[in-house]
Amino acid sequence: MTFFYFQKFATWLQKHFPMEPFVVEWLPLSLFDSHAHFSLCVGDLLTADVHVQGGTLVVKKFVSKGDLAYQTASFDSHETFAQFLKLAIKRLTS
DSSP: OHHHHHHHHHHHHHHHOTTSOEEEEEEOOOSSOOSEEEEEEETTTEEEEEEEETTEEEEEEEEETTEEEESOEEESSHHHHHHHHHHHHHHHHO
C-alpha cells in the first residue's frame, strides 16, 4: 500500500515541480528490528528518515533545505503523510 501512495505523490510532484527528483530508498529488514525503514528525498528540498510501525508512519528525522525541521512525527495514514509532504514542498518553494 505504501508504494501506491508514493507513486501518487511522485505523479503530483512531477506535475507541479518537474525539476525536483524524488527518491525512496528502502533499507533491508533486520533480524532484530521488524519495522520497515526507508529514506525519502525530494531534491535538495527535504529528506525524511521513516519507519513503518503497524499502520503508522513514524518520521524519525525530517530535514528541509539542510536544516533539521522535526525530530519525530507520526502519521496515521499514507494520505496524511503525503499531504504533509505536499504542504512542506509548497512552503519551501514559495
